[in-house]
Amino acid sequence: MIKEEGLKRRYLVQNIWFAIFWLSMILIAAVLGLILYFILARGIKVINWEFLTAIPRRGMTEGGIFPAIVGTFYLVLGSIVVSLPLGVFSAIYLTEYASSDSPAVKAIRTAIHCLAGVPSVVFGLFGLAVFVKILGFGVSVLSGSLTLGIMSLPVVITSVEEALKAVPLSFREASLALGANRWTTIWRVVLPSSLPGILTGLILSVGRAAGETAPIMFTAAVFYARRLPQSIFDPVMALPYHIYGLMTEGTRPDKQVPLAYGTAVVLILLVIAVDFIAIYLRGKSRRTRKW
């Protein structure tokens, strides 16, 4: 016979646990909401057309952030040019060609995981030593793109690998059984099927690269540039570094702090916009694929 008393207690325990799960979820949503609220509340009033399209004036106490927007755009573009081909090619090698048992492949995977854990400021120092000094690229878009690109590689490789693994084995078998070799199969079946997944991973890593300060601090960014970069060997202003500069340099915090919040709003909105593109692409591919 079931004791009613015990049954009631078990329901109580269940409800308490559900309440705990629910509260944690609410807490996280609240934290996100608060971040957005405080940044927007303090930054939104400085945002107008001039702020987005003008260059900074009067020792960065007035004017806009146009050069920083352009700079961040260049750096992101550059880091894609570096990380996309390298990331896609190595992911193809790891998933499609390499035997997963070989010690070399295991070592490479471990290395990729370690690379993902390296603090971004260390990447900055690495970029300074190698690209800025040894290779002589100077503080430039090129050095910054290479540094950001290398920093993004672990994320890009991992997400491309996931996208490739999601392509069913039966597609590969069908192609191979028709007399396609491995490369033809990858090029004509596997890559087209995994393209949305690859793009999603790429965009998410781009969003991360756009917001990083440390890797570009020594390699690409300057507080103030009188003109937009004319070549990849010019230094640039960048949104995250501009915030850092406004908060740590200069003598007019009363004017600079609101500008920093305004810049943060632009940066956050950019990153969110990029994430929404990724979500849209993923949703679209989920709707069209039926395997």
Place this chain on the structure above:
Amino acid sequence: MEEIKLQIKDLNVFFGEKQVLHQISLNIPANKVTAIIGPSGCGKSTLLRSINRMNDFFEGMKVEGEIIFDGKNVYAEGVDPVIVRRRIGMVFQMPNPFPKSIFENVAYGLRIQGWRNKKAIEEQVIKSLQAAALWDEVKDRLYSSAFDLSGGQQQRLCIARAIAVEPEILLMDEPASALDPIATARVEELIRSLIEKYTIVLVTHNMQEAARSSDYTAFLLLGRLIEFGPTNQIFTKPQKKETEDYLTGRFG
């Protein structure tokens, strides 16, 4: 005596330490349907996939013995498995069309062989869809996704895709097992109509299917060939006790 299309001689297949096929010797006659039957795990699919070297992709796989196709052992040194697979087509258990249009699915094999002429590709695609008894159902929507087709239509599309490159042998790995009875009947009918041009090896664990669609039947048990002969003989007067026990459902 019938023409022999494919000769399997003393075939042993190992996966790592485990021997999956033992001393299989089998002559596949040309322009007939040869069914390979047996309980799950008896090595039917392994045997089938050994013929077009699809087992090559499994790590630790080892093959001994010979499979003679067109006077040559497909496992001989210097034989390109890609060429073997172009001449020996395959249809899989689950319909596996590519995430492409109906037209592009059938054209795929032609394109990878370097066909460029649009007209020629189109003609071959139409011919293959007709041969696969699918043309009438898809002629108005050749460019819609292959995933919009029903399971049975998808399987016939896969057959059209396989015959578009005009192989000499078609290997079929339980092609109807994932289909409903009506779709199964259509696929079986199609298989019978294909033997004019092709030699077919059909793996199935459905004995009725083997009885209905094959000319010859090979019975496999635990990786060994128990009995091989004309289908009606195997089903009416099996020579071996194991075959009779299996066919009468004493184990399965």
